[in-house]
Amino acid sequence: MAMSARPLLAALLLPALLLSAVSAADSKNNPADQLVALINSNRTAGKASSLSDNQGLGCIALQYIKAYQGQCSDVHDKKPPESSFTETFAPACGVQVATLSKITGRLVGCQSKYPSPPEAFNILVNDAKDLQVLHSKNHTEIGAAVSGTDGGGPYFWCILFSGGKPATSFKVDGEVPKTAMHPGCFSGNNDDCGGPTTNGAVATNAGASRLVAVLLFAIACAFAL
Numbered sequence: 001m002a003m004s005a006r007p008l009l010a011a012l013l014l015p016a017l018l019l020s021a022v023s024a025a026d027s028k029n030n031p032a033d034q035l036v037a038l039i040n041s042n043r044t045a046g047k048a049s050s051l052s053d054n055q056g057l058g059c060i061a062l063q064y065i066k067a068y069q070g071q072c073s074d075v076h077d078k079k080p081p082e083s084s085f086t087e088t089f090a091p092a093c094g095v096q097v098a099t100l101s102k103i104t105g106r107l108v109g110c111q112s113k114y115p116s117p118p119e120a121f122n123i124l125v126n127d128a129k130d131l132q133v134l135h136s137k138n139h140t141e142i143g144a145a146v147s148g149t150d151g152g153g154p155y156f157w158c159i160l161f162s163g164g165k166p167a168t169s170f171k172v173d174g175e176v177p178k179t180a181m182h183p184g185c186f187s188g189n190n191d192d193c194g195g196p197t198t199n200g201a202v203a204t205n206a207g208a209s210r211l212v213a214v215l216l217f218a219i220a221c222a223f224a225l
C-alpha cells in the first residue's frame with residue numbers, strides 16, 4: 001500500500017514544483033511587481049491593508065503612461081482625460097468597460113535615467129501628500145507599470161489605486177492583448193518582463209536556470225521517496 005503511493009505522490013509533487021518555479025521566476029523579473037511589493041510592505045508597516053495586484057489595472061497603468069507620449073515634463077500638471085479609461089485604456093487591455101472601478105489615487109513619475117523599483121518608490125512618494133495617497137484606506141487594489149523597456153528613456157512609472165472589488169473589477173477577457181503589453185512592464189500578470197536594464201534573453205535564462213534547479217530537486221525528491 002505505502003509502496004504504491006510513493007510514485008503517485010512524486011507524480012503529484014512534480015507538476016506543482018514546476019509550476020511554482022515558473023511563477024516565482026516571472027514575478028521576480030518584473031520591476032512593476034517589485035514596486036507593488038514595496039508599496040504593500042510600506043502600507044502594512046503603517047497599519048494599512050495590503051492591496052490586491054490587479055493585472056487589468058496594471059495594464060491600464062501602462063496605457064496611462066503611453067498617453068504621455070514620452071513628454072516627461074507633463075506628468076506634474078497634466079493628466080489624460082477621464083474618458084480615456086473607457087475609450088482607449090480599457091479596450092487596449094481587453095478590460096471589460098463595465099468592470100472599470102473608481103480610481104482612488106495615482107502616483108506618476110518620470111526621469112531620463114532608469115530608476116530601480118526602490119528608487120522609483122522614492123521618486124513617486126516624496127512628500128506628505130504622496131504619502132497620504134500611498135496610505136489611503138480608500139484603496140483595495142493596485143496596478144503598477146513602468147515604460148522605457150525598449151532601452152530608451154525617459155522612464156515613466158505609474159501607480160493606479162482603485163477601491164473596486166479585486167475579483168470583479170478591471171476584468172480581462174481572455175488574455176491581455178500583446179499590443180497592450182510592450183514596450184514596458186506592468187504588475188499582476190506574471191509577465192516575464194526584464195525591465196530596461198536586462199533584455200528579454202537574460203530574464204528568460206534566469207527563469208530557465210531556476211526551472212532546471214527545481215527540476216533536479218524534484219527528481220532528487222522522487223528518488224528519496
Ligand SMILES: *[C@@H]1O[C@H](CO)[C@@H](O)[C@H](O)[C@H]1NC(C)=O
Nearest residue numbers: 041042045046121122125131
Ligand atoms: C514608507 O515610505 C515613506 C516614504 O518614503 C517613509 O518615510 C517611511 O519610512 C516608509 N515606512 C516604512 C515602514 O518603511
Ligand SMILES: *[C@@H]1O[C@H](CO)[C@@H](O)[C@H](O)[C@H]1NC(C)=O
Nearest residue numbers: 104105132133135136137138
Ligand atoms: C477617501 O474617499 C473620501 C470620499 O470619496 C474622500 O473624501 C477622502 O479624501 C479620501 N481619502 C483619501 C486619503 O484620499
